[in-house]
Amino acid sequence: MAQRPRRQLVSDALMVVLPPAGFFAASFFYNNQLLLLTMMVYVALAQGLNVIFGFTGYLPFGYVGFFGAGAYGTALSVHFLHVPILVAVLLGGVAGLLVAALLSPLLRLTGAYFAIASLAAAEALYYLVSNPQLTAVTNGPYGVNLASVYNSGAAFDAAVILVGIAMLCVVWVRRSHFGMSLRAIRADPLSARMAGVNVVRARTIAWLISASLAGLAGAIYAWAISVFYPEAVFDLSISVFAIVFALFGGVGTVLGPLLGAIVLYGVYNYIGVSQPQEFQLIYGVLIVLIVLFLPNGLLSIRLRRLRRGR
Amino acid sequence: MLWLFALIAGILFGLYYALAALGLNLIFGVMRMVNLAHGDVIMLGGFAAVLLFDRLGINPLITVLLVIPPSLLVGFVAYYLLGTRVQRSRDPEMMSLVMFFGVSQVVEALAVIGFGNNEASITSAVFGSKPFSIAGQGVPGAWLVSAGVGLAALILLFVYLYHTGLGRATRAIMSNADEARAVGVNPDRISAITFGIGVGLAAIAGIFSLFMIGGTTPSEGVGLTVTAFAVIVIGGLGSPMGTFLGGIVFGLALMFTQTYAPVWSGFAPFAILLVIMLVRPTGLMGRSVRSV
Amino acid sequence: MDDSPALRISGLTRSFGGLPALAGVDLELRRGEVVGLLGPNGSGKTTLINVISGVYRPTAGRVEVMGHDATGSAPEGLVRLGLNRTFQTPRPFRTLTLRENVSVALRHGRNPGQSEDEILQLCGLGGKGNLLAESLNSSEQKRLDLARALATGPDVLLVDELAAGMRHDELDGAAELLRGLAAAGRALLVVEHLMGFVRQVTHRVVVLNAGAAIFAGSLEEASQDPRVVEVFLGA
Incomplete structure (x- = not known):
């Protein structure tokens, strides 16, 4: 009996440590650092989406809004607060958190309404940030330049740490009593309240964790690419990618979104990104096929086989 | 008299936006599914109108009639191919949402591949180049035609739902699918027909999007879906009368x-x-969308 | 022990779209007491439990739990005051194991000083802690509802048709369980249709009809009361 928890502790620790270590090691063998960094950013996004969608059932189509908020939070911190870049990156995460706190009333909405309301929120945020009247603050539609703090090596290391944080968040949610409450809420919200769970608070915490991860991802991405336009960091396809990666691997699992991001983003780049619409087509078809034939993701195949084998 | 112009234009655009949202609302009312590809169908309707006008000189009003049969067919096939399966899944609401999100991506990508990532449009002069005067305000003829088609679609849908056998069966399913089945209504057949009508309405809205929203581009679908959703949420989901009000507001x-x-x-x-x-999550008229 | 009622409701009213489902119900429950809530279908029994437990807000009236005003409180607030319930159609966390079902409640309620396995054992679900709740039959799921409620350490327990659907050999155990819970100082309100079970378990009964309490007293008196007889046998 005492063996099992210890073995689980070890495997949990490995799941937190190995993915960032793997990316770090990969940087010595593979010289396209920006590709690896972007892949790590997507791992964080897929896991962040996993926290809210996989454990509460709330699907934010507008997840990219937090990513964009993180990118702009960092840029504004650099330009107006003149803080060191690492602090600015953290403030990017805080920006995602604040936007999520502001939008937390959306959690009162159910399924489809929440999904679409979050999409509207991301679009509203995009139009706000890119508004010519706010040029003095956000530089409006003309984008942001972070060349003064550019440091690709440091940004890469930050992304490695981000992957570790994302894995830690998901492992914690998966194993903790908090995660158990979330699963209970998902199974039956009224019963969860009858078990004494503060449903609104639990969902809000998951929402804030999820948004902070996306904020940090946006912050590091902004740091790494250094020059960007608002439409680049509020691009809906970032939401699409995060959703596809998470769904493909399997939401509600620890490893699924990680595998989804690595496999699908790897394939995406292996074939080449010269024709984005062809990937949009492939990913669109993939979403439809996953829903119709593999609603629990890639990992469910393995689980099913294991269960049968036992 | 800026406000008077805004008022008149607002009502005309309101009728148009009601048309743009009608199909989404109808499909939701019957199937409890949000067709996230709705905006993409609007976009396709726009391209159909441009192609028929450019290549064959067909007036957009004729195109209205031409898009109906293929829309019904597409709706039918899509429902039996995708809708039935997802409706029997464990969580139809979320699963259909994700699935139609995928469909929307597919349609958008195919549109870029087929039409290129450019804006396509028709000159609004097809409906007369001289503005019409309403209460002293000059209003383009294209706006009047678009609003008129919106109003006609609302009235026809109302007649269909309240004065035909199929429409009555549709309303029965809207209020309670199980009871409707018990009195002999076949939900799959009604759903397929409704899906076809919903797609058709979106395609018609697409034709006039050229004049009301501006030229059509493959990527405009998502924004249009959100807009249509806004209209039906304002009016209250599931209620055609609410869509009319929501459009005007x-x-x-x-x-x-x-x-x-x-x-x-x-x-x-x-x-x-x-x-x-x-x-006001229940909309001006309609049911609650909040959770426990 | 304190003699004030564990649960006191007065003038409790709830309307749905203008139609009253409860019309001014008064009721008191004392510690150690099991009260049966009787009435024909649609008389408002489950609505009463839903309003007391915070699922619906009352349109008017007052709810006091252990001397605290709890009118309009959310379910989780009532749980903290010491009230819980089971559902007529059981609502366990289907995708969680039995032990997890109870564990969630243990973490968030008032600690009853028992472990998950002890509570499951008490409710006749011993040895099934690792099963998923969805694998249980409906009578087991009802007992799991009860176990989850008990795990929050309630002083007041509303039990909605626990015995319905149980096999005959399970009924005695269930009755004994409910009597034992009351004997330990809890107040129980029990909705039940099986008269034998009601007789076995309750100290007194309240009869609802059309959202109003038309009788309060012993089961014997109830069976002779002309209003009660009319309600149950039809006019």
Whole structure:
């Protein structure tokens, strides 16, 4: 009996440590650092989406809004607060958190309404940030330049740490009593309240964790690419990618979104990104096929086989 | 007299936006599925009108009739191919949402591949180049035609739902699918027909999007879906009468924003949707969308 | 022990779209007492439990739990005051194991000083802690509902048709369980249709009809009361 928890502790620790270590090691063998960094950013996004969608059932189509908020939070911190870049990156995460706190009333909405309301929120945020009247603050539609703090090596290391944080968040949610409450809420919200769970608070915490991860991802991405336009960091396809990666691997699992991001983003780049619409087509078809034939993701195949084998 | 113009334009655009949202609402009412590819069908309707006009000189009003048969067919096939399966899944609401999100991506990608990533449009002069005068305000003929088609679609849908056998069966399913089945209504057949009608209405809305929203581009679908969703949330989901009201409210809000604060007109539809969802989630008339 | 009622409701009213489902119900429950809530279908029994437990807000009236005003409180607030319930159609966390079902409640309620396995054992679900709740039959799921409620350490327990659907050999155990819970100082309100079970378990009964309490007293008196007889046998 005492063996099992210890073995689980070890495997949990490995799941937190190995993915960032793997990316770090990969940087010595593979010289396209920006590709690896972007892949790590997507791992964080897929896991962040996993926290809210996989454990509460709330699907934010507008997840990219937090990513964009993180990118702009960092840029504004650099330009107006003149803080060191690492602090600015953290403030990017805080920006995602604040936007999520502001939008937390959306959690009162159910399924489809929440999904679409979050999409509207991301679009509203995009139009706000890119508004010519706010040029003095956000530089409006003309984008942001972070060349003064550019440091690709440091940004890469930050992304490695981000992957570790994302894995830690998901492992914690998966194993903790908090995660158990979330699963209970998902199974039956009224019963969860009858078990004494503060449903609104639990969902809000998951929402804030999820948004902070996306904020940090946006912050590091902004740091790494250094020059960007608002439409680049509020691009809906970032939401699409995060959703596809998470769904493909399997939401509600620890490893699924990680595998989804690595496999699908790897394939995406292996074939080449010269024709984005062809990937949009492939990913669109993939979403439809996953829903119709593999609603629990890639990992469910393995689980099913294991269960049968036992 | 800026406000008078905004008022008249708001009502005309309101009728158009009601048309743009009608299909989404109808499909939701019957199937409890949000067709996230709705905006993409609108986009396709726009391209159909442009192609038929450019290549064959077909007037957009004729195109209205031409898009109906293929739309019904596409709706039928899509429902039996995708809809039935997802409706029997464990969580139809979320699963259909994700699936139609995928469909929307597919349609958008195919449109880029087929039509290129360019804007396509028809000159609004097809409906007369001289503005018509309403209460002293000059209004383009294309706006009147679009609003008129919107009004006609509303009336026809109302007649269909309340004065035909199929329409009555449709309403029976809207209020309670199980009871409707018990009295001999076949939900799959009605759902397929409804899906076809919903797609058709979206395609018709697409034809006039060329004059009301501006030229059509493959990537405009998502924004249009959100706009249509805003309209039905304002009016209340599931109620065709609510869609009419929602369209008018949305049209007025948009026109007054465009008149008095034009740089915020991109921001406005999304902000309106958010405010409505948080302040009055049941819409002006309709059922609750909040959770426990 | 304190003699004030564990649960006191007065003038409790709830309307749905203008139609009253409860019309001014008064009721008191004392510690150690099991009260049966009787009435024909649609008389408002489950609505009463839903309003007391915070699922619906009352349109008017007052709810006091252990001397605290709890009118309009959310379910989780009532749980903290010491009230819980089971559902007529059981609502366990289907995708969680039995032990997890109870564990969630243990973490968030008032600690009853028992472990997950002890509570499951008490409710006749011993040895099934690792099963998923969805694998249980409906009578087991009802007992799991009860176990989850008990795990929050309630002083007041509303039990909605626990015995319905149980096999005959399970009924005695269930009755003994409910009597034992009351004997330990809890107040129980029990909705039940099986008269034998009601007789076995309750100290007194309240009869609802059309949202109003038309009788309060012993089961014997109830069976002779002309209003009660009319309600149950039809006019």
